[in-house]
Amino acid sequence: MGKNIIIFQPEGKRVEIEKEDSILSAALKVGVDLVSICNGKGTCGKCKVIIDNMDSVTSLTEKESEMLSNDERKNNIRLACLTKVKGDLTVKVPEFSRTGKQRLQIEGIETPINLNPLIRKYYLELEEPTLDDPRSDVDRIMDYLYENFNLSNLNMDYYLLKNLAKILREAEWKFTVAIWQNTIINIDINDTTDRVFGYAVDIGTTKLAGYLIDLLTGKVVAAGSLMNPQIPYGEDVVSRLNYPDQKKLQDAVIEGINQILNDLKEKTAVKSEEIYEMTAVGNTIMHHLFLGIFPLYVGRSPYPPVVRETQIVNARNLGVKIHPNGRIVFLPTIAGFVGADTVGVVLSTELYKSEDICLAIDIGTNTEVVLGNKDKMLAASCASGPAFEGAHIKFGMRAASGSIENIKIDPETLDVEYKTIDNEPPIGICGSGMIDLVAEMLKTGIIDVGGIINRSLNSPRVRRNEESIIEFVVVFSDKTGIKKDITFSQQDVSQIILAKAAMHTGIKLLLKNYNIKKEDIHKVYLAGAFGSHINKESARMIGIFPEIDLEKVIIVGNAAGTGARMCLVSEEAKKLVEKLSKKIRYLELGNDPDFQKTFMNSNIIPYADLDEFPEISKTLKKYGNYPEQSPPKF
Ligand code: FES
Incomplete structure (x- = not known):
């Protein structure tokens, strides 16, 4: 079969491929x-x-004809x-087909914790061996550490042993050792400083976030983020699970983690050799893929992970560019897809300490929810899918320059007021914008509680598109950055309702299994993907979380990343997450006899008690959308 050359622009990347690829x-x-x-x-x-x-x-396929507009063709x-x-x-x-340049969630809550990292450095000056004192090199070091620092039961990393004799003599027996837990992992003859750094990483299905931390102070010295380079191999965990070459996925994520690290090192002049530990969190699939553990059966009923406990691997074995003898500590998972990121959320929100029952929702392509308090915690994973990331939504996109992130609709004129990221002309709508949009469409009577667009509205914004599907025009073409109308169709509304139905179902079944009502929830922690940019009222309006007082809702940003940082600086936190991962009970939603019924009932938009919102009631009544019967609620 012949070969062809493709040149990708604007990068100018050139590749030779087989015909028919x-x-x-x-x-x-x-x-x-x-x-x-x-x-x-x-x-x-x-x-x-x-x-x-x-x-x-090759010529246009039938599927493409359905998905591309006339203009695009x-x-x-x-x-x-x-x-x-x-x-x-x-x-x-084109820019809108790229995965990069996204605004990523790095900030998370700051939860105070005692500084007690596992890595420590000590300066040693040893006596040379003599005929009267022919102890081994290692014994000489261990005895010194015991006599001078009261350290015992230590061992030495195998890789150090190989050249230990040479190093000690070259150093004239004066050197610094770095000890991780009870293993000497580095001997440095030039380093007389006590600088020690660590790297905490949150491996999200969609995003990676990395934090470089000074382990003497516990402070973040630099943070960065990147889209997960596994995305081209499939956006959700199930696609990645089924990708035939798992090594490629492992290499991709490690490359991304190294790329963030390189940027952070450049910004701070910290060297790889000064970074002795990396802690990582991620859902169970991200955990298995990063560690190179065969993940397929995590995706098959009854969804068992290969391993749950904290995993510790030498950096050199994974190719992560911290000190080659540094340790990679992947925090423990829970069960099913509920992984170390959820453990991180529970740790950083201190849900595990609470007397009162709290709910933590970590919104992402997979949304994890935990309900509980110090006595009992239940967790579940909801397949909310990538709609909030822009998938399956005609003008959906991730949070990037030009995406609409906040929306208000005038109930009288149906005019749309919006804000875009970086105040660029709008090119699409990101997750927080979609949540606002659906909530505003409901409030103003453009949709009813079933999400059906009101065809009888007398407005140029409500119309049929070229495929005869009814849609709402969010921004007319003269104001957009893509020279065409940005619309939200009946199908798009349905996709958002499906995504929120998954979360609604998860929370509702957790409440049922916990045997409590929504009124018993003391606080809701909202974490993850678009955490700090989400409008709480809109999120409640469309049913992402139960109808509780908004003052009880706390936005905690990347709480999973905060959990990884806490474990990096604290041995106690590492021990605690191990206990938490055993204590949090996993609920497999699909096994619950009420799952189907709850999911079906969740395919409407629950809203706060209309009596509490006279303005909304008035608007719904005005457009004939006030329901005769109250829809099911949490
Ligand atoms: S339609 Fe091409 S990757 Fe989804």
């Missing part, structure tokens, strides 16, 4: 940043590229996963 596989091969939320199944419609020469590609836009190559060509990847 897809453009997506060529992009993956050469590392081009291209969104492929459905893992190339041709269902998400996000891998749009512009082709310079249509004769060099006229402008030579194709879906990279469904378009195969017949000849040499140039492919342009």
